[in-house]
Amino acid sequence: MSQDTDKQKIDVSKIDLDKEREKTTDQPGLIAFPHTVGGAVIRPEDQGKVKGRAVSAMRQQTDRQMQQLYEQAQTLAKQAQAIKERVDVSERIYSAEMNFEPIISQTYFLYQKKNGVDVLSLVSPQEWGRKHPFKAYVAKVTLLADHTWDVTLADED
Template sequence: MPNKKPDNIVYSEQEGYNSSKLPYATNIGAPVIKVDDVVAWKSRGIHNVNKEFENKFNELKSEYQKLIEEFKWNELVYNARFSFEPVMGEIYHLYLDTDGKEFLSLISPEEWNKEFIGSFKLNSDKKWVLLEKKGLDFY
């Protein structure tokens, strides 16, 4: 068996000594080849990304709910009765009249005994900003 090479030598008839070209370790002193645990990495990544998406979704949902509430309050005030042109920056108070219709007034709730709904200020965008409301979430 003169052509037999020892086990620790990498030799093939076609390639010759090719240990530097092989994708795996060829001797005992070579570093251990360990397969990375990509499943754990992927699951951590998925968990982190899903958590971020959930946080962003909840943030957008909260903003949407605030926008809907602002829209409803503005619709209520704009549909209320008033016989004056509101001035930007002034505080106005919304009341419920005896006939069940809402009306807007400059008179504060402390000055008379009407059913108070809320206080508003008209901003530069012509949007009514809620300052104070009766203890209800939405009238």
């Protein structure tokens, strides 16, 4: 029994009080480890995981924004192409043969003759029947108030 009591005795002279003082604090909420034996376990955050999740979230958000910008750019490109086609057809209309003065808000039809000359007509492709005298139907057009043309190309009609 004397051996058991020797093991339980603490030699106070061997205790480094300065080192033990480093393990205590007046403000326990500021230390990164529990300050008592029964204290809650405090695990430091794995900074690599935190940064990895943040970078992943940032990339996801910027990818979404880049996709939106790409879609907007595609929409603008389609609109620009539609305007270009409208200008091309409008120029063809003003250089086409027409035996009448176009009236604002009226619909007309642009055809191409077999010799390549464009003709603006009041007659729609359906009204010609099977025998229409033109090589190709180009577009259905309506004269707008500003003397530009609202164009519906033949393949859209």
